[in-house]
Amino acid sequence: xxxxxxxxxxxxxxxxxxxxxxxxxxxxxxxxxxxxSRHLAALETQIGSPLIRRDxxxxxxxxxxRIVLADARELLTLADRMGSRLRSERHxxxxxxxxxxxxxxxxxxxxxxxxxxxxxxxxxxxxxxLINRPxxxxxxxxxxxxxxxxxxxxxxxxxxxxxxxxxxxAAPSLLQQHETPRHxxxxxxxxxxxxxxxxxxxxxxxxxxxxxxxxxxxFAPVMLLDTVxxxxxxxIEGAGFTSLPEWMAARDIAAGRLIQLLPDWxxxxxxxxxxxxxHEHLPQRVQSLLEYLEAEIPKEIQKLDLGER
Numbered sequence: 001x002x003x004x005x006x007x008x009x010x011x012x013x014x015x016x017x018x019x020x021x022x023x024x025x026x027x028x029x030x031x032x033x034x035x036x037s038r039h040l041a042a043l044e045t046q047i048g049s050p051l052i053r054r055d056x057x058x059x060x061x062x063x064x065x066r067i068v069l070a071d072a073r074e075l076l077t078l079a080d081r082m083g084s085r086l087r088s089e090r091h092x093x094x095x096x097x098x099x100x101x102x103x104x105x106x107x108x109x110x111x112x113x114x115x116x117x118x119x120x121x122x123x124x125x126x127x128x129x130l131i132n133r134p135x136x137x138x139x140x141x142x143x144x145x146x147x148x149x150x151x152x153x154x155x156x157x158x159x160x161x162x163x164x165x166x167x168x169x170a171a172p173s174l175l176q177q178h179e180t181p182r183h184x185x186x187x188x189x190x191x192x193x194x195x196x197x198x199x200x201x202x203x204x205x206x207x208x209x210x211x212x213x214x215x216x217x218x219f220a221p222v223m224l225l226d227t228v229x230x231x232x233x234x235x236i237e238g239a240g241f242t243s244l245p246e247w248m249a250a251r252d253i254a255a256g257r258l259i260q261l262l263p264d265w266x267x268x269x270x271x272x273x274x275x276x277x278x279h280e281h282l283p284q285r286v287q288s289l290l291e292y293l294e295a296e297i298p299k300e301i302q303k304l305d306l307g308e309r
Contacts, residue, residue, distance in 0.1 A: 007079060009043040010072045012036060013051060017069050021059055093285040094123040100137070101146040104228040105164075105272065106130040108247065108304065110146055113296045117289060124285055132197045132226055138277050143286045145275040146293070149197075157278045162298040163269035167249045168206070169258040170241035181261055184208045184215040191240035192219035196226045202243050208265040215265075243267055247304030272297070 012029060019025040022040065026033040044051050051065035061069060101110045106128060114126055129142070137145060137156045147158070170190065181187050187206075194203045205218045222240050225231050231242045232249075236257050244258075252258040274294055276282065282290075 006043075006046070007075075009039050009046075011076055012039050013043055014069065014072050014076060016040065016052065016059075017061060017065070092123060093121040093288055095125075095283065095285045097124060097126045097143050097285060097289055098129070098141055099126060099144055099146070099289075100129045100131055100135055100140070100142045102148045103130040103132050103226070104245075104248070105146055105148065107229065109297060109300045110293075113293060113300055116296065117292050120292075121285070121288070124289075134197075137275060143276065143283075144290055144293070146297070147273045147275050148270055155278055156275045158273045158275045159294070160271040161274045161294045162272040162301050164272055164301070165246040165269045166202075166243045166267045167246060167253070168208075168241060168261040168265075168267065169235055169244055169249050169253065170261055171236055171238040172256065172259055173238035174241065175259060184217055184262065184265060187217060187241070187261070188219070191222040193223050193225065193231050193234050193240040193242035194219070194221035195228065195231065196224040206243060207268060208262065209268060210265045245270075247301055250304075272301075 012025065012031075015029055016022055016025040016036070019028060022036055023033050026036045029036065040052065047064065047068065049064040050062050051068055053060045053062050053065075099110070099114065107130060111128060114128055118124060118126055135142070135145070145156075148164070168187075174190065178189055179186075181190070192204070196203070203224065204221055205216065208215045208217065223234060225234060228244060228248060232244055232252070234240065235242050235244070236252065241261060249258060249260070253260055274290060274297075276286065276290055
């Protein structure tokens with residue numbers, strides 16, 4: 001007896017014993033009496049002994065039936081307790097979660113969203129790793145990750161959850177030294193600040209788009225920096241021009257710390273991806289976190305884009 005059908009037959013047998021007849025049990029269980037009789041016969045066949053002694057007017061348990069009834073009640077109590085625990089676990093998540101994120105999105109966005117998730121599920125503990133290098137996702141033991149750029153681990157499932165819009169920016173002090181660019185080719189006169197990691201899209205090249213026309217630009221960086229936040233600081237200082245995400249650049253542009261270059265041109269947005277191990281049976285706490293991140297991260301990005309944070 002190894003499957004859920006066996007458990008259901010045991011539950012039906014207990015109901016027959018407690019009801020005093022197959023017909024009374026069938027009514028309580030909402031089953032046809034012949035069907036319940038067949039299930040009882042199948043259970044007796046598996047056990048190898050009759051469980052109920054039947055005659056014209058009465059029904060009684062056999063010696064085997066009395067033994068099985070006691071064990072069956074204990075088994076059903078255990079099964080019901082297990083089901084209750086599983087349902088409770090779904091409503092009250094527990095356990096530990098390891099999350100990895102690209103540095104700047106993790107600092108500005110994921111940390112806030114993760115904090116709200118933890119408030120909803122106080123029995124879940126989390127750790128957030130901020131890493132821009134390529135990760136061996138599964139080998140390093142991460143439950144989920146927020147990624148930008150090409151995939152670096154084939155054993156993960158990746159889903160795009162948002163797009164990061166970007167602007168080309170420079171400090172006013174840099175524009176005092178160089179004539180304001182009016183065409184993409186004019187950017188070659190400016191020092192370029194690039195992101196260090198090669199699996200990102202902004203190390204030494206930018207594709208600008210206007211009215212369906214694409215201009216591909218390649219630069220020799222004067223500085224390569226490991227995070228977008230560091231690029232922002234270097235740009236504000238006037239070290240060069242760079243591309244920054246909308247959610248980071250908008251406030252600096254409004255405050256006059258940075259100026260958007262070539263505003264008639266735009267850069268194709270970068271996909272922000274949510275990743276997890278590719279096997280199907282994820283723990284409930286991981287599944288709940290994935291659903292929460294997918295819903296909340298785009299909202300947080302929009303708040304930043306609109307200057308509401």
